Amino acid sequence: MYEKRDFETALELITALSPLDIDHWPRGMYVFRGLRSTKFGLVPxxxxxxSEISARRMWTGHGGVSGGRQxxxxxxxxxxxLEACDASGLQVTGDSIQVRQLLLDAMQFVWNPAEWPPTxxxxxxxxxxxxxxxxCLLDWTRRSYVAAYFAxxxxxxxSESDGELAIWALRVDMHEQWEKLSLLTMPGGTTANLAAQVGLFTVSGIKATGGENxxxxxxxxxxxxxxxxxxxxxxxxxxxLPVSEASELLKLCADxxxxxxxxxxGYEGAAREVIDLAHAYPSFLPKPWPQ
Known part of the structure; x- marks a missing residue:
């Protein structure tokens, strides 16, 4: 079972996450993920x-979700x-005629879910x-402070100030021994956000036949x-960490x-920063300009 560590203040947590503490965080051994609530598990x-968008909702009234339907x-x-990106004239990393054909011939994966997703x-x-x-991918980052920021x-x-946020640390130095999971590191050019966040993924496969639940x-x-x-x-x-410490944690991440x-x-990040500032510093909110 996982090890649980509880912190009372944002300063205690950010100090514990320091990458300079190589006894706790040997270089390259862990990846991190931040979540706004401890109630959420590590599920793609x-x-x-x-979720509002899920296989269960897609197949409502059809007898549940089998491996093939998933x-x-x-x-x-x-x-x-991909079609929406086409309509916007956006290039998707890795997209090609062969990839599109693979998706068109995707029934092979519906009948054999264990082969999904192909490389x-x-x-x-x-x-x-x-x-x-x-x-079926789950986002992680190699930087502990990035995970703290997201949480x-x-x-x-x-709106609720009670409860706790969570930061997970997953050991990946032995990932080549994994059987049901795999670790995926993509080139930084995949997306600008991925590069900035030093992101990577775990990939969860489907261990069910086409007809099995x-x-x-x-x-x-x-x-x-x-x-x-x-x-x-x-x-x-x-x-x-108590959610009541989230604003203080935001400030420390900014520092x-x-x-x-x-x-x-880009513009998304600039706007996001303004919203973060408004939450971290209530007095930051705009006031009438003095005459």
Whole structure:
């Protein structure tokens, strides 16, 4: 099971996350993910059955979600993303005539879900994932402070001030021994956001036949992350902080140079930073200009 570490203040957490503490964070051993609530597990967006957009909702009234139907849903999401990019004149990293044909001939994956996703589609899936399309990929970052920013920014925007945010640390130095998960590192040119966030992904495959009922297992409950470890460092760590400290955590991240305009190059990041500032510093909100 994962190791849990609770913190009371933002300063305590940000100090514990320091990459200079190589005893706790040996270089290259861990990747990080920040979430606005400890209630959320490490589940890819395409597998979240309660989401507004999900395979379960697509197949409502059709007898549930089998492995094949889950794959069909994911293919539909990716194909729709590529078509929308076509309409906008946007190039998607890894897209090609061969990729499009692979999607058109996708019934082979519907009948054999264990073969999904094929390597050829991973760059397009990574781009789609990083822009909010549900996929079987889960975002991580190699920088602990980036994960802290995402947890703090999303938690600060919530109206409820109780509960706890979470930052997960996943050990990946033994990822080649994983059986149900895989680690995916994409070139920085895949998307500007991916490069700025030093992002990478875990890929969750479907361990069901085309007709078998599909049930996803959150990463924190998968044996891969706990087996074959060498040394004392845990396979998975969950760090928590009261949501009431989210604004202070945002300020500390900004002091360290981790802010919206840096992690999201372009207008989106500039706007995000303004919203973050408004949450971190209520007095920042615009007031009538003095006469």
């Amino acid at each position: 967006s395409a597998y979240r059955s309660q 794959v069909f849903y994911e293919i539909k999401m990716l194909w729709s993303f 050829e589609l991973l760059p397009a899936l990574a781009t789609a994932q990083h822009h909010g399309v549900p996929t 703090a920014s999303s938690a600060a925007r919530e 599909f049930v996803s297992t959150a990463i924190e409950y998968q044996d891969d992350v706990y087996n074959n470890l060498i040394g004392p460092n845990p396979g998975l760590i969950k760090m928590t 360290l140079g981790v802010r919206g305009s840096v992690l999201f190059p």
